[in-house]
Amino acid sequence: MDFAGALSADHLKFLADGFWVTLSIAFISILLSFIIGILLGTLRYAQIPVVSRVVAIYVETIRNMPLLLIIFFTFFALPEVGIKLTVTQAAITALTVFESAMLAEIVRGGLNSIDKGQIEAARSSGLTYIQTLWHIVMPQALRRMVPPIVSQFISLLKDTSLCVIIALPEFMHNAQIIYAQNVNYIIPIFILVAFMYFIVNYALSLVARRLESRQA
Template sequence: MQELIQAYSWINLRFLLMGLWVTIEVSVISIGLSFVIGSLLGIIRYMKLGWFSKIVGFIVDVIRNLPLLLIIFFTYFGLPKIGIHMGVMMSTTVAMTIFESAMIAEIVRSGILAVPKGQLEGALSNGLTMPETLWHILLPQAYKKMIPPLVSQFVSLIKDTSLATIIMLPEVTFRAQTIYAQKPQAIIPMFIMLALLYFVLNFTVSQLGSYFDRRMEA
């Protein structure tokens, strides 16, 4: 009991919460950027703009089939070799954004393809341009279908921030490791606390996704 009290002391909890804030910060920035970039890439792939769409499709497929850890290594250790220097926080955010943009691009492309083809043909036959059809007809319907896979991808992104411990990003997992490295008896309490924090964070995101899903269906 004494060990449990020591593990969950205010100093340790405050230390963990500071790491949780880093996790949230990286996640929010990466989710926002990857959603915008991934949507653009998915639209480009859908529109089949000749060689441009093929190049984008090839890049997306390559990134989707690489481990995220490898991309994190590349942004932190590889880019400085060609003169691009970034801190731990920026490297993690860039790596997460690159990887998640590729994943979201495929979700967006599949979502648009799931809209009945008659919607596209009807809009074009009524004089709408392709960009107008995408913005007013296809995307609103596609995003309704995309909410569940997008939420799942965002939850995966939040959990994957823990991979950045390898480059010593001071997020919540790294800080938990720091605590139990100094006090080995705290390892189980730290695992329990990590599970609780990740659950609360990801459950909140899932509930927000369900809320928006219900609102769009109403």
């Protein structure tokens, strides 16, 4: 093992660049998947004829596919039908599609957890269905959904490492380039990579636990 060579200043900078890409991709994908997930989950909960059924089929299809397959599809298959994406765009698209389906199910479950009596009371007081959903159901459901949503975001951050398969210059990609230079770099680099992922994900898990304790 060569810790000094593996963790040289140049290598650390290269890894930091990859880690920044990982965090950037994760942040954008989290933001987009959160917005889309809430929309899909709400549409599925609302039981709108045809629309809710189509959304349900879409969500269940995506949720039961491996993320790696979706990444391959966005990067290699879409160009065959004229949709060409850069590596970064393909990674964000794949992660967003997959995670939004996961979040949609969390949102639907959160909305279903709200007592139906509150909905009936709101409707009887003169509120429309949309007003009831927006002002009564959604605020309560979001508070209950925060812990599982944060947990899903932790999974998304870890899932960015799968994008190494399409040569996205993220953390694991750059780590592979470094330890490919010297077999003695493998263990030091793996230790550092594991430590960095642990720090970020553990911090997010603490946030999830804190939010969950507040809901108890």
